Amino acid sequence: xxxxxxxxxxxxxxxxxxxxxxGYDRKTFVSDLIAGIIVGIIALPLAIAFGxxxxxxxxxxxxxxxxxxxxxxxxxxxxxxxxxxTGAFIVIVAGIxxxxxxxxxxxxTIMAGIILVVMGLCRMGAIFKFIPYPIVVGFTSGIAVTxxxxxxxxxxxxxxxxxxxxxxxxxxxxxxxxxxxxxxxLMSLACLLVIILWGKVTKKIPGSLIALIVGTVxxxxxxxxxxxxxxxxxxxxxxxxxxxxxxxxVAPEFDYETVKGLVSPAFTIAIxxxxxxxxxxxxxxxxxxxxxxxxxxxxxxxxxxIVTPLFGGIPATGAIARTMANINNGGKxxxxxxxxxAVLLLIYLFLMPYAVYIPLSCLAAILVxxxxxxxxxxxxxxxxxxxxxxxxxxxxxxFLTVIVDLTVAIEVGVLLAIVLFVRRVMExxxxxxxxxxxxxxxxxxEKASMEDTEFLDIPKGVEVYEINxxxxxxxxxxxxxxxxxxxxxxxxxxxxxxxxxxIDSTGVKNLRNLCERTSRRGIRVILxxxxxxVRATLAKxxxxxxxxxxxxxxxxxxxxxxxxxxxxx
Numbered sequence: 001x002x003x004x005x006x007x008x009x010x011x012x013x014x015x016x017x018x019x020x021x022x023g024y025d026r027k028t029f030v031s032d033l034i035a036g037i038i039v040g041i042i043a044l045p046l047a048i049a050f051g052x053x054x055x056x057x058x059x060x061x062x063x064x065x066x067x068x069x070x071x072x073x074x075x076x077x078x079x080x081x082x083x084x085x086t087g088a089f090i091v092i093v094a095g096i097x098x099x100x101x102x103x104x105x106x107x108x109t110i111m112a113g114i115i116l117v118v119m120g121l122c123r124m125g126a127i128f129k130f131i132p133y134p135i136v137v138g139f140t141s142g143i144a145v146t147x148x149x150x151x152x153x154x155x156x157x158x159x160x161x162x163x164x165x166x167x168x169x170x171x172x173x174x175x176x177x178x179x180x181x182x183x184x185x186l187m188s189l190a191c192l193l194v195i196i197l198w199g200k201v202t203k204k205i206p207g208s209l210i211a212l213i214v215g216t217v218x219x220x221x222x223x224x225x226x227x228x229x230x231x232x233x234x235x236x237x238x239x240x241x242x243x244x245x246x247x248x249x250v251a252p253e254f255d256y257e258t259v260k261g262l263v264s265p266a267f268t269i270a271i272x273x274x275x276x277x278x279x280x281x282x283x284x285x286x287x288x289x290x291x292x293x294x295x296x297x298x299x300x301x302x303x304x305x306i307v308t309p310l311f312g313g314i315p316a317t318g319a320i321a322r323t324m325a326n327i328n329n330g331g332k333x334x335x336x337x338x339x340x341x342a343v344l345l346l347i348y349l350f351l352m353p354y355a356v357y358i359p360l361s362c363l364a365a366i367l368v369x370x371x372x373x374x375x376x377x378x379x380x381x382x383x384x385x386x387x388x389x390x391x392x393x394x395x396x397x398x399f400l401t402v403i404v405d406l407t408v409a410i411e412v413g414v415l416l417a418i419v420l421f422v423r424r425v426m427e428x429x430x431x432x433x434x435x436x437x438x439x440x441x442x443x444x445x446e447k448a449s450m451e452d453t454e455f456l457d458i459p460k461g462v463e464v465y466e467i468n469x470x471x472x473x474x475x476x477x478x479x480x481x482x483x484x485x486x487x488x489x490x491x492x493x494x495x496x497x498x499x500x501x502x503i504d505s506t507g508v509k510n511l512r513n514l515c516e517r518t519s520r521r522g523i524r525v526i527l528x529x530x531x532x533x534v535r536a537t538l539a540k541x542x543x544x545x546x547x548x549x550x551x552x553x554x555x556x557x558x559x560x561x562x563x564x565x566x567x568x569x
Contacts, residue, residue, distance in 0.1 A: 010121055010295040013075050015334040026036065028332045035331035036339025038204065039082055040569060041327050043069070044347055045212045045341060046370070048233070048355065050085040051314070051364040053150060054093035055101070058350075059239055061085050064201035066344045068316030071304035073337025077296030078281040082322040082337050084302055088272050091146050096265050098164065102312075104262060106252040109309040111259070116273060116302030125294025128278050132420055134394035134518050135413040136275060137379050142401025142409060144374035147367055154364035155183025157231065166402050183228050184361045191215045203546045204329070208366045213296050215362030216354075232361075234356030237306075268407045269305070269315045271414065275302050277318030284323050299503035323372065380510045393420065423433070425470060432466050459564045461491040464528075464556075468499045472509035472536075490523055492563040496556060498529025508541045515547055524566050527552045528559035 013255075018024055043065050051061020065084040072083025119125070149169050152184055153162045153254050158179060161173050191211040198207030222228045281292040304316055326336050383394050400409035458464055466535045495511075505509070515525045528536070538544045544552055553559040 003027070005501060009125060011299050012296050013295055013300065013334075014077060014293070014296075015074055015338075018333055022404075024333065024335075029335065031332050032336040033339055035326050035329040036336040038329045039331070039336065040340040040347070041209055042206045043082070043084055043204075043322055043344060045208045045363070045366055046319075047085055048368070049366050050087065050090060051423055052236070052360070053087075053090045054085070054314055054365055055167035056093070056098040056314055058233055059237075059352070062344060062348050062352070062405045063311055064308055064313035064316050065238055066292075066348060067311050067313055068304040068308045069344065070298055070341035071295055071307055072316070073275075073316065073341070074333040075296075076318075076330070076337075077293030077298075077300060078284060078322055079290050079292070080278065080284040080327050080331055080336075081279070081281050081297070081315050081318040082340060083294070083301070083318055085316055086276060086319050087147050087367070087374055088140070088143050088276055088317070089444055090150070090376030091143060091401075092265060092268055092272070093152075093314050095164070095405070095407075096262070097308055100258065103253050104258060105256050105314065106312075106448055106556055107258065108262040108266045108269060109305050109313075109315045110252065111301045112269035112315060113305030113307075115266060115270040116298050116305060117305070118302075119270070119274060120148060120295045120300075122542060123295050123314070125274075125278065125298050127272050128294075129282070129420075131275065131417050132390070133412075134383055134390045135397050136279070137316075137376055137383060138394045138397025139377050139401045139406065139409050139413060142398045143406065144371040144376075145398075145402050146406075147374070148371040149369070151364040151374050154231065154360040155185070155188045155368065157181025157361060171407040172215065183222075184230060187215060187218070187230060187359055188361040188365045190218070190369075191362045192368065195365065195369050200384055201435025206325070208369065211365060212358060212362060215365075216358050219359040219362075220357050221475045223375055226422065229500040230361065232356060232360060233358045235359065237356070264407055264411070266482040270462065271410055272317065272492070273301050273317040274435065276320070277342055278349065280320040280323045282320040283320055284327060286322070286370065288329055289291060289333045305522065313427050353402075357429050358486050389420065389423070401435075421517070425472070432468065444448050457562070459492075459567055461492060462560070462563045463490050463492070463569045464494045464496060466496040466499070469501075471497070471500045471503040472512070489565045492524045492526060493518055494526045494528050494556075494559050494563055496528045496559075497531070497534060498556075500529075501532050502530065503537050505541070508537065508543055511538075512541075512543055512546065524563075525551065526559050526563055526566075527555045528554075530554060 023031075044062075047061040048058040048063035049061070051058045051064070056060070068083045068085075072081060076083070076378055096108050100108070146166060149166050150162075152158075152169070156173075158173070158176055160172065160176055160179070162169055164400055190215070194214055195207035198205075198210050218231060220231045223230065239261055241294075277297055278292075281294070291293075291501055301317060307315055308314075314335060322340075326340070329413075332336075353395040380394070380398075382389055393413075396416065397409055397413045400412055518525050525547060527547065535544065535552065536554070551562065553562070
């Protein structure tokens with residue numbers, strides 16, 4: 001794919017264009033300010049929870065929300081998208097940290113950011129709109145189930161080490177079912193109820209924030225006045241009690257073998273980021289009537305993922321829930337995203353020492369709700385009623401994500417998307433024999449009227465075959481079957497190509513092989529209805545000269561005349 005060297009054509013951040021037009025006023029700023037503050041508060045518990053669930057510290061989750069949230073809004077191609085850590089990355093980040101450590105995660109995230117920038121420069125933003133929906137739902141639901149599974153340890157207060165992998169995790173849970181902590185479980189259920197019931201009171205203030213406050217206060221009071229102790233962020237990360245230093249940029253350490261091993265995870269992060277951010281941007285467009293720039297968004301996401309890990313952050317992307325909260329609370333421009341990052345920075349500087357009192361069971365309850373909202377179980381159930389191939393793709397992607405590995409699921413999902421596309425195109429392409437004694441002279445039967453349609457006799461010794469649809473590698477098997485069909489006494493074979501929009505190199509090779517085989521049998525090949533685009537491709541490979549330019553026609557009428565003339569000779 002050719003990279004467009006004119007950066008301005010593919011990289012047009014909405015924030016820059018907004019100020020160039022001079023359309024930003026005080027009223028818009030007030031709307032952005034209110035939305036930014038509310039979204040910043042909403043993002044707080046999620047950033048902390050995603051950080052811990054990913055195998056890093058709550059500090060790193062919050063840094064990601066601050067740095068990436070700012071950069072996504074500053075360089076992005078959407079008016080409303082809010083960037084930060086999301087549940088989709090929990091599984092892949094935890095796996096990288098376990099295998100390669102923090103240095104490996106930093107390197108993989110930077111590599112993913114570079115991949116995203118290249119995708120944007122190559123105008124690949126539109127490609128992600130064509131990933132089949134069953135694949136997206138399959139691995140999204142799979143990630144939700146995996147998140148749910150990983151949170152059961154803190155939800156029920158288990159103290160043992162839980163292995164990686166869905167099946168080993170649940171085997172471990174059932175083996176230790178007698179060690180469930182009643183206080184931790186009751187705390188989780190209480191926080192869960194607060195989140196669920198608070199949504200019926202108001203949607204302006206998120207239930208997750210109320211649950212975080214209520215759970216933390218309850219944990220402190222019970223610990224102080226009773227003998228009940230809860231596992232908290234402070235007990236898991238005791239270093240946070242001394243306060244948080246300002247993050248400083250650090251250069252990643254790497255070697256060739258590490259880079260080689262991280263190529264696949266980096267591509268997984270990049271594809272996940274592209275899919276989730278562009279999906280969130282499309283949802284926002286559908287609600288607001290605005291239009292995002294997908295290529296600019298990819299570049300903006302890439303910049304965010306290159307810079308954020310240098311400050312100790314983890315992979316980030318556009319978050320649908322926070323984006324919708326931004327819209328619902330009056331956000332108008334990317335300034336709301338910048339304010340949301342500023343709010344989180346203030347919390348990081350002045351309130352994070354109090355985060356050590358947050359119980360892990362409360363965060364587990366928040367992530368259980370996140371997993372439920374991600375699961376799309378209604379959509380999953382609906383898709384199971386669809387075409388068998390779509391159901392197969394959905395289930396394969398889902399079970400690979402849950403049981404095997406998210407990286408494998410993404411790779412297989414993309415491969416399935418390609419195979420499905422080829423299969424669907426093959427279904428629209430066909431080769432047919434015009435067995436009738438007559439053939440319509442017009443090259444556009446659908447628009448033809450009785451006055452301009454003429455019927456001509458096919459001369460004896462002439463066969464007419466018609467190709468419908470793209471002439472590409474997917475037609476190889478059909479072409480062999482088509483070539484084997486030959487009537488006795490055939491002297492000329494007309495291949496009608498009026499419905500062929502393009503021909504690829506494999507199609508050219510098959511056509512060349514056909515001409516060589518038929519020539520050895522003493523049969524002349526004539527091409528009819530060849531469009532200028534197809535003719536140019538044939539000329540590029542020199543096939544027009546091999547067939548003979550005098551045997552290539554744009555219309556069936558002169559092709560039949562030439563066939564009659566050839567048979568007569």
